[in-house]
Every structure is written in C-alpha cells, then in structure tokens.
Amino acid sequence: MADRRLTAPLGPGPHVWAEVPGHAVVRPLFEGAGNIDEITFPTLGRQGVTLRLFDRGTGSWSIHWSDSRSGRLDPPVTGAFADDRGDFHGEDTYDGRPVRVHFTWYRLGPDTARWEQEFSADDGRTWELNWTMDLTRTGRAGA
Template sequence: MDDFDFLHGSWDVAGRRLTAPLASDPGTWAEFPAPPVVRPLFGGAGNTDEITFPALDRQGVTLRLFDREPERWSLRWSDSRTGRLDPPATGGFTGDRGDFHGEDSHDGRPIRVYFAQHRLGPDTARREQAFSADGGRSREFNWIMDLTRTGQVAV
C-alpha cells in the first residue's frame, strides 16, 4: 500500500513526448521541463501529483488510490486542457517497478494505455507512457519523464 511513498516531495523533470503518437509518421520528440509536487493521501493508500508544464501551457494532476480489496492501484489523470478525469489505469509494483494498464481513446479511436513507474533510487525516478492501437500486441512509447528530487513534502 505504500508503493508510491518514495514519490512524496517536489521534483524537477526532464520530459519528452512524441509529437504525433500512433500516427503513420509519429513526428519528433519534444522536450519539456515540468516541476511536480507529490502529496500523500490516506496514510499512504493514495497520493496526488500536481504538475505544471510551462512549455506546454497546461497543468495536470494524477490521482493514485490503492484499492484494498483486489490490492491494486488505480491511476487517473486530468489536465487543464480538457478538465475531465481520464479512465483509470490499474496495476501494481514488483520491486522498484510499477506497471499499470487501462483502456482509453486517442484521436477518436480506442487504445490501450500502459504506464510504468520506475524507482531508480531515493532521489531519482522515471515514468513512461505507451499507447497500443492493436489490442496490446505492440506498444509505442510516447511520453517519458526523468525525475530528480528537489525537496521533501511534510506529511
């Protein structure tokens, strides 16, 4: 239940995103900074991750909650462009790696979404996102963020 506790605090992010995911020409990778702050909820059974993307002119929040019955995490994203809460990705951790899967849509077509959270040490982490338009047989990574801790959040 405390899988995400290592993320509590403030971070610098070196991010990059694919400019045209799932396109016949996926475009290029665009780099962006993003300083998130992760705060705990429910004594470790949840957290919020507020992030600002100055270069993308938007903000976002991730809500992570641990469902005690199946012992799985649910991750939900919302950003200032849409104002909606995206469908959940669910999963869990094995060691220092969390794997999460969900169903969503991209440009009007159904996709499978994959997120990976890597704990690389006490002050470094990585997040990756991939989409699949073929039912999960293949994945295209389209969003990668390398995190470096800048401070702890008081709990």
C-alpha cells in the first residue's frame, strides 16, 4: 500500500506530503455485505481499523474508522458505488474544528484501488485533499 498524507491538513502553511508505508489485512463479513480491515503503519508505530457495512434497506454503505492512537470509533461516512467509483460523505472534527469529510474509492483493476480523503472546513464550499492510498491485493483468503 502506498500511503500519502498531508502533514498539516487545513493549515495555513505550505502543503507538505509525507509518504508512509502500510499493510492491510481485509476480512469479508456477511457474505459480501461488509468487511473489516486492519491497517498497520510500521514507521508510525500505529494501526487503524476500518469497518464497512452495507445497509440492505437503503442500498448504501457506511464506513467507520478507528485509530490506535485514540481508540475511538469515528463518525461514519455514508454513500454508494456507481460503476468503479464510490463517494461517501460525513461530518467529524479535525484538531478541534468541525469538518465535512469526503471519501472517494476508485477501482482501478481487479486487484488495485485508490482511496482519497478530503476535508472541508467551510460547509463544503471548498475541499482539501489530505490523504491518499494506492492499494494492491497481494493475496487472497484461503490462498
């Protein structure tokens, strides 16, 4: 996984990106209606967990994140996929400030995907890209 993060999102200074290696293990849930992954960032000394659940009633997905630094489950982003793109929106806080959050998932091929995160601190008028991950499947369950 190639992980790039903006070092100071929503900051007034120059935009500096840091590249951080990572590795994720993904497990399916509910016969495809969910999954959970654990991501390890060895150079940062931390882990994260993502829980994704499909709401059969609304046809939408919710994505929940937790980081080993806080130990709390962040508010979810919700949305759906159309073709090879998924868009998900939610509200959260960053550094004590309320922000709108936008996740975008792109399927680039059978074993590759890209994820992006953007924040808006002005009710969605402007957005700042602050985190990207390029993912490549390296193995399959049971393989």
